[in-house]
Amino acid sequence: MSPDPFTITSRDGDARAGVLGLPHGTVATPAFVPLASTGTVKSLHASEVSALGFEMVLGNTFHLFVRPGAERLREQGGLHEFMGWRQPIITDSGGFQVFSMGHGNVAAEIKRTGSRRQGQGVLLSIDERGARFRSYLDGAELFMGPEESMEMQAAIGSDIALAFDECTPFHVTREYTQSSTERTHRWLERCVGWHREHGEAGRLLYGIVQGGVYEDMRGESARFVAEAGVDGIAIGGSLGQEKEQMRDVVGWALGESPNTLPRHLLGIGDIDDLVAGVRAGIDTFDCATPTRLGRHGTALVPDPGGRWRLDLTAPASAGVKGPIEEGCPCPACREHTRSYLHYLLRARELTGVRLVTLHNLTFVERLMTGMRTAIGAGELEVYGERVLAGGAP
Amino acid sequence: MSPDPFTITSRDGDARAGVLGLPHGTVATPAFVPLASTGTVKSLHASEVSALGFEMVLGNTFHLFVRPGAERLREQGGLHEFMGWRQPIITDSGGFQVFSMGHGNVAAEIKRTGSRRQGQGVLLSIDERGARFRSYLDGAELFMGPEESMEMQAAIGSDIALAFDECTPFHVTREYTQSSTERTHRWLERCVGWHREHGEAGRLLYGIVQGGVYEDMRGESARFVAEAGVDGIAIGGSLGQEKEQMRDVVGWALGESPNTLPRHLLGIGDIDDLVAGVRAGIDTFDCATPTRLGRHGTALVPDPGGRWRLDLTAPASAGVKGPIEEGCPCPACREHTRSYLHYLLRARELTGVRLVTLHNLTFVERLMTGMRTAIGAGELEVYGERVLAGGAP
Numbered sequence: 001m002s003p004d005p006f007t008i009t010s011r012d013g014d015a016r017a018g019v020l021g022l023p024h025g026t027v028a029t030p031a032f033v034p035l036a037s038t039g040t041v042k043s044l045h046a047s048e049v050s051a052l053g054f055e056m057v058l059g060n061t062f063h064l065f066v067r068p069g070a071e072r073l074r075e076q077g078g079l080h081e082f083m084g085w086r087q088p089i090i091t092d093s094g095g096f097q098v099f100s101m102g103h104g105n106v107a108a109e110i111k112r113t114g115s116r117r118q119g120q121g122v123l124l125s126i127d128e129r130g131a132r133f134r135s136y137l138d139g140a141e142l143f144m145g146p147e148e149s150m151e152m153q154a155a156i157g158s159d160i161a162l163a164f165d166e167c168t169p170f171h172v173t174r175e176y177t178q179s180s181t182e183r184t185h186r187w188l189e190r191c192v193g194w195h196r197e198h199g200e201a202g203r204l205l206y207g208i209v210q211g212g213v214y215e216d217m218r219g220e221s222a223r224f225v226a227e228a229g230v231d232g233i234a235i236g237g238s239l240g241q242e243k244e245q246m247r248d249v250v251g252w253a254l255g256e257s258p259n260t261l262p263r264h265l266l267g268i269g270d271i272d273d274l275v276a277g278v279r280a281g282i283d284t285f286d287c288a289t290p291t292r293l294g295r296h297g298t299a300l301v302p303d304p305g306g307r308w309r310l311d312l313t314a315p316a317s318a319g320v321k322g323p324i325e326e327g328c329p330c331p332a333c334r335e336h337t338r339s340y341l342h343y344l345l346r347a348r349e350l351t352g353v354r355l356v357t358l359h360n361l362t363f364v365e366r367l368m369t370g371m372r373t374a375i376g377a378g379e380l381e382v383y384g385e386r387v388l389a390g391g392a393p
Numbered sequence: 394m395s396p397d398p399f400t401i402t403s404r405d406g407d408a409r410a411g412v413l414g415l416p417h418g419t420v421a422t423p424a425f426v427p428l429a430s431t432g433t434v435k436s437l438h439a440s441e442v443s444a445l446g447f448e449m450v451l452g453n454t455f456h457l458f459v460r461p462g463a464e465r466l467r468e469q470g471g472l473h474e475f476m477g478w479r480q481p482i483i484t485d486s487g488g489f490q491v492f493s494m495g496h497g498n499v500a501a502e503i504k505r506t507g508s509r510r511q512g513q514g515v516l517l518s519i520d521e522r523g524a525r526f527r528s529y530l531d532g533a534e535l536f537m538g539p540e541e542s543m544e545m546q547a548a549i550g551s552d553i554a555l556a557f558d559e560c561t562p563f564h565v566t567r568e569y570t571q572s573s574t575e576r577t578h579r580w581l582e583r584c585v586g587w588h589r590e591h592g593e594a595g596r597l598l599y600g601i602v603q604g605g606v607y608e609d610m611r612g613e614s615a616r617f618v619a620e621a622g623v624d625g626i627a628i629g630g631s632l633g634q635e636k637e638q639m640r641d642v643v644g645w646a647l648g649e650s651p652n653t654l655p656r657h658l659l660g661i662g663d664i665d666d667l668v669a670g671v672r673a674g675i676d677t678f679d680c681a682t683p684t685r686l687g688r689h690g691t692a693l694v695p696d697p698g699g700r701w702r703l704d705l706t707a708p709a710s711a712g713v714k715g716p717i718e719e720g721c722p723c724p725a726c727r728e729h730t731r732s733y734l735h736y737l738l739r740a741r742e743l744t745g746v747r748l749v750t751l752h753n754l755t756f757v758e759r760l761m762t763g764m765r766t767a768i769g770a771g772e773l774e775v776y777g778e779r780v781l782a783g784g785a786p
Contacts, residue, residue, distance in 0.1 A: 039736065043743040047728055068736050075712060076732055084728045319468060335440055335477045339469055343432065343461050350436040350743055 005204055005231055006262040006283075010376050014254075014281040017375040020056075020262060022088040022159035023202040024080060027055040029262070029283040030371055032269065032364045033090060035291060038063045039083045041361075042291055043354040046085035052358070053365045056088040056159070058286040061152050062097035065144065066121075066135050070155035078157030090264070090286070091158035093149045093208070095184075096167040096236070098123065098131045128183065130164070146190040154198065160264075161199075162234055163191035165208040170238040177212035184210045185224050192228050204231035206264060209253045213240045218249055222256035232262040235282075239268070247276055254281050271300065271308040271367065271393075275384045278371050290364050294357035297345035299324045299332075300364065304390030312356065317342040327392060330362035331355065367393035398597055398624055399655040399676075403769050407647075407674040410768040413449075413655060415481040415552035416595040417473060420448040422655070422676040423764055425662065425757045426483060428684060431456045432476045434754075435684055436747040439478035445751070446758045449481040449552070451679040454545050455490035458537065459514075459528050463548035471550030483657070483679070484551035486542045486601070488577075489560040489629070491516065491524045521576065523557070539583040547591065553657075554592075555627055556584035558601040563631040570605035577603045578617050585621050597624035599657060602646045606633045611642055615649035625655040628675075632661070640669055647674050664693065664701040664760065664786075668777045671764050683757050687750035690738035692717045692725075693757065697783030705749065710735040720785060723755035724748065760786035 008018040020027040034041045034049060037060035041049045049057060059079050068082075076082040079089055101123035121136040130145020144152075149164035165184040168177050188207045195205040207225035211217030225233055235253045239246040250265065257263060262283045268274070269287025277285060290300060297313040301324060310317075310324065320338035328334075332341060332355035344352030370393050374383035387393055401411040413420040427434045427442060430453035434442045442450060452472050461475075469475040472482055494516035514529040523538020537545075542557035558577040561570050581600045588598040600618035604610030618626055628646045632639040643658065650656060655676045661667070662680025670678060683693060690706040694717060703710075703717065713731035721727075725734060725748035737745030763786050767776035780786050 038740055038742065039733075040742050040744040043747065045724060045728065045744055045748055047724065067740060072712070072732070072736075076714065076730065082730070082733055082736075084730075084733065319465070321469065331438055331440065335438065337469065337475070337477075339465070340432075340475055340477065343465075343475075347431055347460060349431065349433050350746065351433040351438055353743065354436065354747070355438055 005202075006260070008260070010378075012375040012378050012380040013279065015278050015371075015375050015380050016281060016283065017372050018262070018283065020088070020160075020283075022056075022204070023200070024086060024088045024159050025055065027088055027284070028372055030278045030368060030375075031056060031284050032274065032290075032368045033058045033284055033286040034361060035060070035286060035288050036083065036085070036089075037092075037288075039068075039079060042295065043350070043357050046083050048358075049085070049361075050087060052361050053369065054361070056090055056284070057085060059089050059091045059156055059158060060094070060097070061091050061149055061156065062094035062144070064156060065094060065152045066137055066142070070152055073155045073157075078155070080157055088159040089156065090160040090284070091153045091156050091162060092266070092286075093162040093164045094144055094152065095149070095165040095208075096266075097121075098133060098144055099126075099166050101133055126166075128186070146187040147194055150191050150194040150198070154200070158203070160204045160206060160232065161191075161195070163188045163205060163207045163230070165210060165236060168210055168212050168237045170213070170241060172212075174212070174214060177210075177214065178217060181210040181212070181217055181221055184208065185221070185228075188225065188228050188230075192230065206230055206232035206234045206262075208234045208236040208266070209257070210237045211253075212238050213245060213249055215248075215252045218252040219256045222253045226256070226258050226261070230261070232264060233257045234264040234266055236266040243273065243276075246273070247280070250277065250280055250282070269364065272306060272388060274364070274367060275371070275387060278375075279380065279384060290360040291357050294360045295353050297341075297352065297356060299341075299356050300360045301325050302387075302390050302392050306388070312338060312341050313345045324356075324359055325363070325392070328359065328362060328366075330359045332359040363393060398595075399653070401653070403771075405768040405771050405773040406672065408671050408764075408768050408773050409674060409676065410765050411655070411676065413481070413553075413676075415449075415597070416593070417479060417481045417552050418448065420481055420677070421765055423671045423761060423768075424449060424677050425667065425683075425761045426451045426677055426679040427754060428453070428679060428681050429476065429478070429482075430485075430681075432461075432472060435688065436743070436750050439476050441751075442478070442754075443480060445754050446762065447754070449483055449677070450478060452482050452484045452549055452551060453487070453490070454484050454542055454549065455487035455537070457549060458487060458545045459530055459535070463545055466548045466550075471548070473550055481552040482549065483553040483677070484546045484549055484555060485659070485679075486555040486557045487537055487545065488542070488558040488601075489659075490514075491526060491537055492519075492559050494526055519559075521579070539580040540587055543584055543587040543591070547593070551596070553597045553599060553625065554584075554588070556581045556598060556600045556623070558603060558629060561603055561605050561630045563606065563634060565605075567605070567607060570603075570607065571610060574603040574605070574610055574614055577601065578614070578621075581618065581621050581623075585623065599623055599625040599627045599655075601627045601629040601659070602650070603630045604646075605631050606638060606642055608641070608645045611645040612649040615646045619649070619651050619654070623654070625657060626650045627657040627659055629659040636666065636669075639666070640673070643670065643673055643675070662757065665699060665781060667757070667760060668764070668780060671768075672773065672777060683753035684750050687753045688746050690734075690745065690749060692734075692749050693753045694718050695780075695783050695785050699781070705731060705734050706738045717749075717752055718756070718785070721752065721755060721759075723752045725752040756786060
């Protein structure tokens with residue numbers, strides 16, 4: 001018997017707290033999903049991610065398709081067994097990386113903060129079937145379309161698969177966005193068909209709402225996805241160039257999405273965006289930011305200025321005996337000073353990268369736990385305002 | 394009241410088990426001392442090293458002198474506070490790195506397996522006072538002699554300081570070795586003088602036995618060091634080109650060393666060398682090998698062939714579902730397959746480096762615990778033979 005795929009346990013305004021019931025366990029929502037794009041949350045092994053409180057990670061279909069490949073993953077019992085992570089996995093469809101190759105630096109445009117998901121290589125052709133491209137590893141020619149993406153996600157064994165989409169960038173025309181979104185819808189139908197025929201029981205398929213920054217197209221795409229018979233809704237593509245526009249785009253998509261389906265916002269993870277997303281009714285988020293910032297030596301911290309970033313490599317931290325954040329339960333804060341972290345990061349020591357990664361993931365997990373608790377108590381508004389005003393999560 | 398600096402609790406042939414009593418705690422011997430040359434055991438934070446069972450780490454006076462420097466360390470309360478390691482620290486005197494700059498690739502000669510301790514930069518001059526050199530970081534001109542080394546080790550706050558020495562390589566003449574060893578002896582007297590005048594209570598000073606591969610010089614150097622009023626004996630410099638010669642050199646030095654003083658063997662950590670060293674009466678060892686092998690993807694494993702190395706990056710591990718070593722309690726073995734580790738290492742993921750580092754340190758700590766227990770039971774010979782024959786440590 002499969003568990004109930006999504007149960008909403010409380011509502012607070014448009015926000016909801018709930019539980020995703022998946023083949024590999026449950027996920028309390030709203031939840032942040034750390035990226036294990038290449039089969040590892042960078043610098044951590046699986047049980048450490050679990051110990052931080054996370055219940056789901058995101059595997060990247062494109063990267064895992066290139067290496068280690070479907071054959072190795074099948075042989076090793078799927079990604080859960082391969083990486084030693086026995087809790088739920090959601091997989092990105094691979095569309096973003098495939099199309100990034102053709103659109104140039106699409107990623108930097110979609111978000112103000114740089115690439116949402118990493119991808120390099122050479123796109124050879126795109127047509128109705130899918131995309132041909134060269135592997136960034138060895139130059140081998142590879143092909144991925146909706147069926148190949150679904151097959152790869154099945155080889156991964158993901159609890160939640162995403163339909164193959166073209167992730168349209170910001171700079172293209174309305175006409176391009178329109179025709180791309182329509183092709184994404186046709187691909188969605190093929191993914192739904194594949195999933196009905198081949199999908200294992202209990203595994204979910206989310207459709208991706210595209211439509212760029214156009215209200216009518218986002219609404220239309222959301223209705224199309226909802227009617228396609230999917231288990232959940234993901235919002236992807238260009239969310240605009242400013243945070244305000246992003247909130248509009250998310251609002252348009254959610255306005256036409258069924259209230260009962262789980263909703264994932266792709267590639268978003270800034271602190272204010274997580275608060276706004278949860279308030280708007282998003283259930284899960286994935287984003288490279290907390291871990292990528294950590295690798296670059298920037299810690300997430302309470303900040304009334306609304307940036308929540310402390311660059312530990314800057315001279316200001318060189319002599320500071322205090323921790324990144326007083327009261328934070330992570331090992332970087334409990335056991336080490338800013339001065340030491342500054343030194344480690346300047347000396348390019350792995351230990352520094354790892355400690356800041358642990359801190360940043362802890363910060364985000366505290367925020368998500370705080371929001372789940374606040375929704376249950378009907379106090380999300382107060383909690384969110386407190387965090388936005390620079391309070392500890 | 395300072396604790397008793399060294400108590401031998403049992404003997405088994407020439408081997409001894411004991412306890413070092415140091416300002417920051419005790420160290421059960423024989424012990425392996427992981428390198429925290431730059432103030433971190435690479436990829437691990439301090440409490441993780443402690444959790445592995447290690448009771449002392451080695452800080453490198455030269456590296457810490459260059460960065461973060463004495464001033465920062467004093468400001469931050471010494472290396473213990475700076476790196477969050479509150480157990481004992483032994484410090485290398487810096488001589489090895491200083492002289493490596495002048496002798497070219499001395500390190501690769503001293504050991505068959507590559508550099509024993511890392512060091513780069515430009516040596517400008519050596520004389521009776523000490524050595525002038527250029528920082529490998531910023532080209533600044535720096536000076537280190539016996540007094541500067543002792544001052545730096547005091548700023549570090551090391552529990553065991555090593556006297557400043559010239560680490561003579563293998564390729565120099567007997568005459569050079571002779572005059573270098575004599576200068577090292579004069580420097581030892583200055584270090585002992587400095588330590589008497591300025592050393593904090595309870596902190597120990599070890600002298601370093603030099604003398605190259607010459608039996609008479611090693612014996613003479615050991616007698617000189619023992620009579621200089623040191624708290625312990627370290628054996629340094631060229632130990633020869635073959636393992637057999639190394640054992641001879643160690644034997645000559647120990648033959649003239651007081652039976653009651655603690656003895657440290659510098660830069661040695663191969664499995665068979667640890668067994669031979671403990672049998673010969675060595676109490677502590679430091680070596681880059683376990684952690685450096687880990688960073689290069691080579692795991693320590695039981696091996697009747699006497700190499701104890703498994704290159705996880707080689708194709709043979711690509712599909713292996715078993716762990717590095719059945720029964721090993723480390724997270725790499727308990728939670729992950731060789732296939733996953735192979736993949737992580739080939740993808741240059743930090744997680745892979747870290748997991749193999751954890752395994753290798755676990756392997757060495759199991760060996761040292763096994764030898765301590767065996768000495769207590771009078772069974773070191775049997776235990777050592779079992780490990781040398783490929784048994785688990």
